[in-house]
Amino acid sequence: MYDAILPALGVIFSWPGIAFLIGGTLIGMVFGILPGLGGGQVLALLLPVTFALEPEYAIIMLIGAAGAVPTAGSVAGILLNTPGSAQNVATTFDGYPLARQGKAGYAIGAAATSSLLGALVGASVLIMILPLGRQIVLSFSYPEYFMITVMGLCLIALLGEGTMWKGVMSAGLGLMLAFVGADPIEGLVRYDLGTDYLYDGIKLVPVMIGLFAISEALSLLLDKKSVAGERIEFGMSGVWRGSLAVFRNFGTFLRGSILGTLIGIIPGVGGAVANLIAYGQAKATAKDKSSFGKGDIRGVIAPESANNAKDGGAFVPTLIFGIPGSLDMAILIGALMVFGITPGPRLMLDSPDIIMVLIGTLVFGNVLAGIIMLGWAPYLARVTALRSTTVAPVILVLGLLGSYATYGNFGDMIVALVFGLVGYFFQAYGFSRVALIIALVLGGLIEKNFYQSMLVFGIEGSLTRPITLGLLLATIAMLVYPALRASPGALLSRAARRSRSKESKDEG
Amino acid sequence: MKARHVFTLLVATLSAAMLAGAFEYAGTAAFGFPFAVSGLVLVMALALLVADLRADRAAAAAGQAPDAPTPPPEQDRPVDWAGLARIYGFLAGFLVVAHFVSYLVAVPAFLFLFGVLFCNERKVPSAVLAASVGLAVFVIFDQFLPSF
Numbered sequence: 001m002y003d004a005i006l007p008a009l010g011v012i013f014s015w016p017g018i019a020f021l022i023g024g025t026l027i028g029m030v031f032g033i034l035p036g037l038g039g040g041q042v043l044a045l046l047l048p049v050t051f052a053l054e055p056e057y058a059i060i061m062l063i064g065a066a067g068a069v070p071t072a073g074s075v076a077g078i079l080l081n082t083p084g085s086a087q088n089v090a091t092t093f094d095g096y097p098l099a100r101q102g103k104a105g106y107a108i109g110a111a112a113t114s115s116l117l118g119a120l121v122g123a124s125v126l127i128m129i130l131p132l133g134r135q136i137v138l139s140f141s142y143p144e145y146f147m148i149t150v151m152g153l154c155l156i157a158l159l160g161e162g163t164m165w166k167g168v169m170s171a172g173l174g175l176m177l178a179f180v181g182a183d184p185i186e187g188l189v190r191y192d193l194g195t196d197y198l199y200d201g202i203k204l205v206p207v208m209i210g211l212f213a214i215s216e217a218l219s220l221l222l223d224k225k226s227v228a229g230e231r232i233e234f235g236m237s238g239v240w241r242g243s244l245a246v247f248r249n250f251g252t253f254l255r256g257s258i259l260g261t262l263i264g265i266i267p268g269v270g271g272a273v274a275n276l277i278a279y280g281q282a283k284a285t286a287k288d289k290s291s292f293g294k295g296d297i298r299g300v301i302a303p304e305s306a307n308n309a310k311d312g313g314a315f316v317p318t319l320i321f322g323i324p325g326s327l328d329m330a331i332l333i334g335a336l337m338v339f340g341i342t343p344g345p346r347l348m349l350d351s352p353d354i355i356m357v358l359i360g361t362l363v364f365g366n367v368l369a370g371i372i373m374l375g376w377a378p379y380l381a382r383v384t385a386l387r388s389t390t391v392a393p394v395i396l397v398l399g400l401l402g403s404y405a406t407y408g409n410f411g412d413m414i415v416a417l418v419f420g421l422v423g424y425f426f427q428a429y430g431f432s433r434v435a436l437i438i439a440l441v442l443g444g445l446i447e448k449n450f451y452q453s454m455l456v457f458g459i460e461g462s463l464t465r466p467i468t469l470g471l472l473l474a475t476i477a478m479l480v481y482p483a484l485r486a487s488p489g490a491l492l493s494r495a496a497r498r499s500r501s502k503e504s505k506d507e508g
Numbered sequence: 509m510k511a512r513h514v515f516t517l518l519v520a521t522l523s524a525a526m527l528a529g530a531f532e533y534a535g536t537a538a539f540g541f542p543f544a545v546s547g548l549v550l551v552m553a554l555a556l557l558v559a560d561l562r563a564d565r566a567a568a569a570a571g572q573a574p575d576a577p578t579p580p581p582e583q584d585r586p587v588d589w590a591g592l593a594r595i596y597g598f599l600a601g602f603l604v605v606a607h608f609v610s611y612l613v614a615v616p617a618f619l620f621l622f623g624v625l626f627c628n629e630r631k632v633p634s635a636v637l638a639a640s641v642g643l644a645v646f647v648i649f650d651q652f653l654p655s656f
Contacts (some may be wrong), residue, residue, distance in 0.1 A: 034648070172545050173522075173523075183533070190533055218595060222588045255605050393618070393622050393627070397602075400599075405649065413603055415601055421596075424592070431513050
């Protein structure tokens with residue numbers, strides 16, 4: 001299989017392969033920046049365009065576009081607190097506070113570099129584990145999925161936005177919203193208020209746009225301030241500092257990338273979970289976590305490395321079993337089948353060249369998107385200097401159109417407006433928007449995987465599975481480790497204070 | 509009762525409605541997660557409301573900031589109700605025009621009118637912003653995206 005690497009690079013860098021790579025990447029970046037639009041939409045749009053192309057070039061264009069989406073999605077999240085997609089939600093937690101401090105270039109530099117390198121890590125891991133992919137995918141079942149979602153939900157305890165009491169209440173509200181729609185086990189439709197709109201539940205994208213984009217636009221309009229106030233760093237120096245910050249926090253980056261890749265391997269979990277778990281992990285393992293949520297660059301590096309690395313992982317079930325773990329992968333499988341390529345165990349034996357073109361495009365598409373973003377960062381950062389009366393109405397319009405564009409449903413615009421108000425009041429009264437969105441993302445998965453675990457394995461069967469047990473211990477460690485680590489430090493500083501006071505007494 | 513208390517009361521009412529609604533369904537659809545979570549949020553919201561009201565009353569009696577389990581009242585961000593109502597009035601107009609006419613009309617009309625009437629911007633810059641965003645939206649959503 002590895003013999004196919006050089007011929008694949010030849011295809012990508014030949015003419016017109018490179019043109020399709022650049023074209024696909026640029027289109028993907030546009031979709032990534034626009035709120036509400038993501039990998040699924042760009043692939044659906046490009047699919048008919050690629051029918052006339054050779055399979056290799058079609059794959060280059062499609063993967064180039066899909067791979068660029070999470071990279072570009074961080075831009076609007078950092079500049080305007082409007083995540084381009086659910087994969088970029090966690091980036092806003094520290095990216096937007098940095099933009100408010102006039103350090104948008106610094107944050108974008110870190111996001112672009114960690115995205116670029118995260119994709120490299122994801123692709124490298126993919127190449128290494130493809131031969132073992134079958135065993136890895138088969139070792140995950142409902143109890144493991146359940147424990148991963150529980151781990152994600154436990155992040156709320158680490159976020160520290162508002163009081164813990166209100167954080168838990170916000171998460172409860174998010175879970176309650178996730179229960180609207182069809183029950184995952186019995187298929188009963190719950191809380192639909194007699195409308196067809198709620199039959200499929202409350203959709204994530206309009207809620208996310210409302211909570212973050214529209215509520216932020218309301219704050220900007222009513223406070224009558226620009227995003228960054230008076231202190232803005234222009235020029236490339238901030239961007240380079242952001243890039244360097246990734247290397248200075250290499251451990252955070254590497255942990256985020258590996259977590260992202262592993263979560264990507266699990267079908268149905270996806271980028272929205274990967275970036276949240278990577279953020280929580282970065283905060284849990286940080287020595288000084290007081291600056292998280294207020295503009296800590298590690299809070300940008302961890303989620304951005306994870307959401308790009310997860311694409312590498314997501315190819316494992318897609319290519320080995322033909323199991324689409326997400327909407328993007330489902331469309332990609334459809335595209336491959338149109339060209340007579342059937343993903344599955346035979347693919348690695350029959351068409352290793354296609355696999356290598358796919359992996360190579362993922363890497364070079366992300367490199368290209370990262371470089372373009374680094375080059376644009378100083379210009380993009382200027383958006384934060386614009387007056388609120390210019391920026392906020394445009395956020396409102398693009399947010400509403402983005403929420404409509406995802407599913408083409410007018411009701412989504414109303415939901416976005418309602419959650420804009422909810423987000424505004426959450427901020428005003430100290431509730432946690434982040435806890436609500438995490439719970440909404442994970443609520444359906446938790447409920448479904450819990451009951452399926454109980455039905456298939458029972459409590460004992462679920463908890464005695466090694467990976468489930470490992471994940472349970474990791475979750476407990478994630479919650480307890482910060483406290484354990486703080487204790488020796490606190491003891492030491494207390495001891496130091498005591499000895500200093502003793503010394504001063506002795507000297508006296 | 510302050511606006512903060514009304515908001516907490518709304519959360520309690522919503523969770524009570526969901527708890528009551530859970531009884532309409534059978535099996536895991538009701539007596540699993542929905543029942544447990546809405547019950548928990550209801551109890552937490554009521555406890556918060558009681559604690560908040562007590563703390564406010566104590567503060568009023570003592571003439572100082574209350575020692576409540578929530579941020580003290582002075583940390584609540586002031587809400588500009590009139591401003592919010594005006595913005596939502598404009599947004600409702602935007603939705604009506606987008607639904608019954610076209611979003612291609614609604615976008616520039618909203619940006620121009622909102623800029624002039626709410627933000628007190630001059631007419632020419634507002635018209636330029638409305639036209640340029642309207643054009644960009646037309647190119648992206650009408651020419652580029654098939655979903656519109």
